Amino acid sequence: MKKLFSRPEGLTDTLMRYCPGCGHGIVHRIIGELLIELGIRERTVGIAPVGCSVFADEYFNCDMIQPPHGRGPAVSAGIKRARPECIVFSYQGDGDLGSIGTAAIIHAAARSENITVVFINNAIFGMTGGQMAPTTLPGMKSTTSPKGRDVRKHGYPMKVCEMLASLDGPYYLERCAVDTVKNVVKTKKALKIVFQNQIDDKGFCLIEILSMCPTGWGQTPVQAKKWTGEVMSAYYSLGVYRDRSKEAK
Amino acid sequence: MAEKKLMYGNHAIVEGVIAAGCRFFAGYPITPQNEIPESMSVRMIEEGGVFVQTESEIAAINMLFGAAAAGKRAMTSSSSPGISLMQEGISYIAGADIPVLVVNIVRGGPGLGNIAPAQSDYYQATRGGGHGDYFTITLAPNSAQDLYEFPKLAFELAEKYRNPALILADGLLGQMMEAVEFSFEPIDPKSLPEKEWALCGCKGRERRVVRSYDLKQGRLEELNLRRAEKYAKIRSDEQRFKDEYCDDADLVVVAYGTSSRIASAAVRMAREKNLKVGLLRPITLWPFPTDVLADMSKRIENFLVVEMSCGQMIDDVKLATECRSNIQFHGRPGGGVPIPPEILKKIEAVLGGAR
Amino acid sequence: MTKEIIISGFGGQGIVSSGIILAHAGLIEDKHVTFFPSYGAEMRGGTANCSVVISSEPVASPIVASPDVVIIMNEPSLARFELAVKPGGLLLYNQALIKSKPKRKDITVIPIKANVLAEELGQGRIANMVMLGVFAKKTGLLSLSTLKNAQRKRYKKANDEQLVLNDKALEKGYSLFGNSK
Numbered sequence: 001m002k003k004l005f006s007r008p009e010g011l012t013d014t015l016m017r018y019c020p021g022c023g024h025g026i027v028h029r030i031i032g033e034l035l036i037e038l039g040i041r042e043r044t045v046g047i048a049p050v051g052c053s054v055f056a057d058e059y060f061n062c063d064m065i066q067p068p069h070g071r072g073p074a075v076s077a078g079i080k081r082a083r084p085e086c087i088v089f090s091y092q093g094d095g096d097l098g099s100i101g102t103a104a105i106i107h108a109a110a111r112s113e114n115i116t117v118v119f120i121n122n123a124i125f126g127m128t129g130g131q132m133a134p135t136t137l138p139g140m141k142s143t144t145s146p147k148g149r150d151v152r153k154h155g156y157p158m159k160v161c162e163m164l165a166s167l168d169g170p171y172y173l174e175r176c177a178v179d180t181v182k183n184v185v186k187t188k189k190a191l192k193i194v195f196q197n198q199i200d201d202k203g204f205c206l207i208e209i210l211s212m213c214p215t216g217w218g219q220t221p222v223q224a225k226k227w228t229g230e231v232m233s234a235y236y237s238l239g240v241y242r243d244r245s246k247e248a249k
Numbered sequence: 250m251a252e253k254k255l256m257y258g259n260h261a262i263v264e265g266v267i268a269a270g271c272r273f274f275a276g277y278p279i280t281p282q283n284e285i286p287e288s289m290s291v292r293m294i295e296e297g298g299v300f301v302q303t304e305s306e307i308a309a310i311n312m313l314f315g316a317a318a319a320g321k322r323a324m325t326s327s328s329s330p331g332i333s334l335m336q337e338g339i340s341y342i343a344g345a346d347i348p349v350l351v352v353n354i355v356r357g358g359p360g361l362g363n364i365a366p367a368q369s370d371y372y373q374a375t376r377g378g379g380h381g382d383y384f385t386i387t388l389a390p391n392s393a394q395d396l397y398e399f400p401k402l403a404f405e406l407a408e409k410y411r412n413p414a415l416i417l418a419d420g421l422l423g424q425m426m427e428a429v430e431f432s433f434e435p436i437d438p439k440s441l442p443e444k445e446w447a448l449c450g451c452k453g454r455e456r457r458v459v460r461s462y463d464l465k466q467g468r469l470e471e472l473n474l475r476r477a478e479k480y481a482k483i484r485s486d487e488q489r490f491k492d493e494y495c496d497d498a499d500l501v502v503v504a505y506g507t508s509s510r511i512a513s514a515a516v517r518m519a520r521e522k523n524l525k526v527g528l529l530r531p532i533t534l535w536p537f538p539t540d541v542l543a544d545m546s547k548r549i550e551n552f553l554v555v556e557m558s559c560g561q562m563i564d565d566v567k568l569a570t571e572c573r574s575n576i577q578f579h580g581r582p583g584g585g586v587p588i589p590p591e592i593l594k595k596i597e598a599v600l601g602g603a604r
Numbered sequence: 605m606t607k608e609i610i611i612s613g614f615g616g617q618g619i620v621s622s623g624i625i626l627a628h629a630g631l632i633e634d635k636h637v638t639f640f641p642s643y644g645a646e647m648r649g650g651t652a653n654c655s656v657v658i659s660s661e662p663v664a665s666p667i668v669a670s671p672d673v674v675i676i677m678n679e680p681s682l683a684r685f686e687l688a689v690k691p692g693g694l695l696l697y698n699q700a701l702i703k704s705k706p707k708r709k710d711i712t713v714i715p716i717k718a719n720v721l722a723e724e725l726g727q728g729r730i731a732n733m734v735m736l737g738v739f740a741k742k743t744g745l746l747s748l749s750t751l752k753n754a755q756r757k758r759y760k761k762a763n764d765e766q767l768v769l770n771d772k773a774l775e776k777g778y779s780l781f782g783n784s785k
Contacts, residue, residue: 012456043450045319048460057458063448065318066460068341071311074303078315079448081299082273082323086450104311107304255624255631255639255757425666426624426639428631514664588669 010035012061021221023211024053026178030188044087045079047072051093052126070101073108076115089116095125098134098158112169112203116194119208124216134158161208165241171203173242177210179228253428259284261396261429269401270436272298273323275312280364281420282354285326306331310338317349318459320447322404326352329370340379344461348407352416354423357584365584366419371561374417375535382473386414387534389505393427421507483536490538495527500551503566505531508555515592539569546570551599555579605660608668612653613677618732623654629746629754630658638666651680675735730773737777748778
């Protein structure tokens with residue numbers, strides 16, 4: 001019988017502990033596939049963040065490190081500069097990257113560290129129980145904004161791609177989503193570009209991925225996909241924010 | 250004997266780090282240690298190493314975490330407030346059993362304090378410094394020669410025990426010039442063996458994971474107990490100290506780093522006055538040289554602890570001697586530096602009172 | 605033998621350089637040396653100073669409380685360090701810039717018109733070299749040729765003309781008090 005679908009060798013044979021409908025598993029699979037398709041698994045070092053995807057160090061079938069909350073870009077830069085032959089990716093959530101690790105990501109981008117950052121934006125703190133994230137939408141309820149995010153009290157959400165696009169350092173920035181098959185395919189294409197950019201020594205690249213958190217949002221997986229496409233994507237516009245390869249030489 | 254060269258302490262550290270085969274430096278400017286990154290930025294270019302001026306000490310310690318986890322000798326230097334910022338990273342590095350070297354050119358505190366030499370970070374250095382059950386191997390140089398030699402020793406101990414190592418110095422040692430003898434053959438980084446735990450891509454082997462967490466029931470306890478065994482071994486095998494004139498002493502001055510230099514002058518002055526005074530200088534602050542002190546306390550009546558702080562190491566002296574002896578203190582906090590005559594006066598007061 | 609020396613003046617008078625030259629000189633003659641510049645909180649009243657210890661034994665304290673020798677280059681430094689000198693010690697002072705007279709009777713006091721002599725050689729800023737020449741002669745601690753070597757270790761980027769001029773200033777100071785020794 002012909003095998004139609006199987007676990008890519010870029011992922012370990014471990015049962016993932018993500019909730020039903022969570023977007024992390026989809027992004028993990030994409031990265032797992034790319035590690036094989038690009039032939040880089042055996043020279044890759046991945047960074048697992050603090051947050052739901054802290055367990056990523058058990059899921060990716062490559063060398064992994066788990067740094068302090070938000071410090072992934074600095075740890076990545078340390079590895080990459082110490083071993084330029086390695087491919088280094090930093091997998092981070094919105095609390096990790098957009099809140100506690102803001103300085104780290106901005107300066108890694110400004111220095112154009114030759115690393116690949118995968119930024120999962122699900123507008124909420126998942127692991128700690130659905131608290132407000134720097135990416136929580138205006139009006140959106142969380143366990144620390146029970147009446148909805150009031151921008152006069154809680155401030156406005158962070159638009160990471162737009163912010164980083166104001167810097168000269170980044171080589172490639174794109175916002176994708178994993179709410180539909182079409183968008184998953186697009187996300188894989190974007191991730192392939194940025195891993196290839198690192199192989200080609202191009203400098204800092206980041207892919208922001210709008211991802212579902214049905215548990216944190218109090219929605220069903222189906223509702224969460226719909227909400228990602230209709231509400232989140234309306235606030236966080238998908239698209240390429242920086243592509244130095246398209247700029248005049 | 251190799252030729253001696255007159256060098257600033259801060260430059261001696263840089264040469265010692267390079268000679269120790271380290272080719273990775275990350276750091277953030279702070280007085281009084283700026284000569285280290287400045288000089289390092291030149292030397293790393295010459296040696297084909299990595300120099301990064303990071304956006305903060307937090308980034309610096311995490312770059313070290315990455316570089317050291319990738320199996321390379323990596324170091325940073327800073328001064329007290331910067332070292333406070335690094336404590337999170339040092340805790341993670343200790344929790345992941347990764348060797349790194351951190352140099353603290355201590356200044357007056359707390360807070361922004363001042364930029365004068367101080368020894369008020371003793372507790373922070375010897376009690377772990379960050380959260381969790383851990384210790385950092387802590388070396389206290391007292392000369393430019395030590396500053397040249399201790400980076401190599403620190404890396405060797407750090408790697409032997411897979412644990413962060415600290416060099417605790419101060420602005421006086423950094424700004425002072427002394428003769429340095431390049432006393433060992435510089436290490437070619439390429440000659441250092443690959444670490445069996447290093448992250449470098451899993452070609453031809455199982456993948457490796459470096460982490461400080463373990464959420465499985467009971468596992469973290471096991472890990473900590475295993476680490477406690479490691480610490481017990483370090484405590485039993487790595488105590489280092491120097492003693493002068495202690496054999497017949499009625500009083501032993503206990504001092505480290507800069508204080509030990511000044512105390513040494515005071516001890517010589519006391520001997521000229523026929524006072525039986527010795528000096529014990531801890532070289533490792535952690536592990537603290539408890540054995541020699543425990544032994545001394547059985548025959549020596551008086552100890553005088555001299556520190557450039559309100560009294561921190563004195564706790565370890567009391568613990569080591571089990572308070573058997575008369576333990577007195579002379580301290581100069583907040584950037585104050587004692588001079589030999591004031592220590593002599595205190596010695597005379599203690600001996601006068603004891604008789 | 606241990607000699608503790610303090611050199612003090614204002615910024616720009618080559619105070620730190622003088623200290624480093626003495627330390628180099630001590631090292632050339634196989635002695636133990638330390639040099640420590642004052643900085644930060646100790647820097648006040650426009651004075652800069654440094655401590656040098658030259659010894660046949662390993663140096664204990666690099667911090668000098670009561671120096672055997674002080675080289676005083678400006679007025680505020682005299683006020684600050686005259687009383688610190690060890691009884692029987694030596695005080696060299698730059699009479700060209702200092703109006704007051706040292707009052708101590710238990711030490712040897714030697715006035716030197718260092719800036720005037722340096723100007724005569726063509727460069728006021730080498731007054732410190734004149735003082736070092738006097739120091740070598742009066743203490744007998746270091747030879748003139750050692751000091752000439754030592755200044756070359758300090759001024760690695762100086763041109764020959766300057767180095768020769770420095771030598772002349774050292775010689776000038778050295779010969780002020782007779783050519784014996």
